[in-house]
Amino acid sequence: MHMQLLSNDRVVMFDRTNFGPSNISLPNGNCRRNPQDHVSKMDCTAHSIEYDVASNKFRPLTVQSNTWCSSGSVRPDGVLVQTGGDRDGALKARTFSPCDDNQCDWVEINNGLAKRRWYSSNHILPDGKQIVIGGRGQFNYEFFPKTTSPNVIALPFLAETSDKGVENNLYPYVFLNTDGRLFIFANNRAILLDYVKNTVVKTYPAIPGGDPRSYPSTGSAVLLPLKNLEADKIDAEVLVCGGAPKGSFILASRKRTFVKALDTCARIKINDENPQWVVEKMPRARVMGDMTLLPNGDVLLINGGSAGSAAWELGREPVFVADLYHPENSANSRFESLNPNTIPRMYHSTAILLRDGRVLVGGSNPHAFYNFTGVLFPTELSLEAFSPAYLEPEFAKLRPKITSPKSPSTITYGMNLMVKFEVAGKVKGPVKVTMVFPSFTSHSFSMNQRLLVLDNVRVFGKSRNYEVQVRTPRSAIIAPPGYYMMFVVNQNIPSEGIWVRLQ
Secondary structure (H helix, E strand, O other): OEEEEOOOOEEEEEOOOOOOOOOOEOHHHOOEEOOOOOOOOEEOEOOEEEEEOOOOEEEEEOOOOOOOOOEEEEOOOOOEEEEOOOHHHOOOEEEEOOOOOOOOOOEEEOOOOOOOOOOOEEEEOOOOOEEEEOOOOOOEEEEEOOOOOOOOEEOHHHHHOOEOOOEOOEOOEEEEOOOOOEEEEEOOEEEEEEOOOOEEEEEOOOOOOOOOOOEOOOOEEEEOOEOOOOOOOOOOEEEEEOOOOOOHHHHHHHHOOOOEOOOEEEEEEOOOOOOOOEEEEOOOOOEOOEEEEOOOOOEEEEOOEEEEOOOOOOEEEEOOEEEEEOOOOOOOOOEEEEEEOOOOOOOOEEEEEOOOOOEEEEEOOOOOOOOOOOOOOOOOOOEEEEOOHHHOHHHHHHOOEEEEOOOOEEEOOOOEEEEEEEOOOOOOOOOEEEEEEOOEEEOOEEEOOEEEEOEEEEEEEEOOEEEEEEEOOOOOOOOOOEEEEEEEEEOOEEOOOEEEEEO
16 A cells, blocks of 8 residues: 655555454564454554565564555655554654664654644655645645644645545645745646745646546646756646546445546646646546656556546456656657556555666555455555566666666765766767655655756766766755665666665
8 A cells, every 4th residue: 555665675565554464474473452453453463564675575564553545755864754544543653764684663653743644645845854735634734743833734725626525635746846835736736835934826727627636536646857957947847647537436436337537647837937737648548547757757657447436446447558658759649558467456556666677566455454355356465566668688788887876875965976887888869867766655646756867967988888977956945855766877778776865
């Protein structure tokens, strides 16, 4: 249900805690009392794990409170901060500090939040704090840690976008704009919020057609790669794809009628004087899909169904084919259909980018409990890695290998950075250096996902050994502090990433 890649190349995953026992025992005979569990009041099994990508092994973690449908982000020091959930977890915050000795585990913070947060969204801010926005019945936002006054700030936009009896504004899409304000999308429209002054500085037009794109009419969204970072005014574009037409949730839940999902994306330049949505067709309808930024700037669309709605057992017609979106191409030539998988990845599926360029895909449980037999889409316990075409052997000679700086390294704002790399074949055209902030992914939205294309000063070298001089982002408004994966991209083929800590 939730995944986060950490700077030691381990992925923390977790689910809700009151599903009854999982298939993984807690170590050393540990158990937790769980009075709100519908199945087991004493639970000796794990509902969170740490997955080591390199060794393909996992270890159980102990989460004490219910993390169902929660949110999170990574602090500048690499610690995962995770907020909210259901029941006993709704006011909790939790931290997980990456370690290499397998001794780290979840730490719970009682009353870490001022309001109960369930289906909310988080974003890391330039000062390293997190903003926590919305959630079921919460038309407001707050900060973690709680260092502002007042602790809770009203956001009427969330009340205005809540459809009666359905909501359609949960897990709002939140992106830090290049001017330091927050682009917030809920239901079918968006605002630009100055969260310091608590003022809405811009109201965007509704998406053409007016259909909702937020949970439970779950589409997905990304902030497209940020470029020309030295410009006085940096362009920023948001892409929203898929979802379910208005009324789909009611029809599915009450009448068992499963409406075809939306087959459109809408794209908007959020810093334009008169911003307008531009709509384009996807190759197929998709609800509950995940959108993942790849190191070369392309966008992967994966998972989900082509009919119905998010929520328990309301999705139909699994989408097995992954689609690639090329933002730089002209309209009507941006989509490319890729090889399909065979496992339905429906409600509660996830996808995240790994440092080696693959996309880790897991989950799918549309049921109130773990349910493996006699149901349309059984609870799915497998993980898969999707390998984009740039990892095919035919591109091996074009694939750069970063030799300096070493991973992990620390970099600072506004510095000239020399990145050394090797290429067996030709270096052709502009070489790109990209930085990707790893996302907290749940319910088809990758929070904090951000890709920056560094300004390329020039490339030196010939015959295998090269170096490129780039300029790091000039401020924390453009790139919040923390750990990023850095890639060198040659002819659209990215290297394996290295970890850099921007501070």
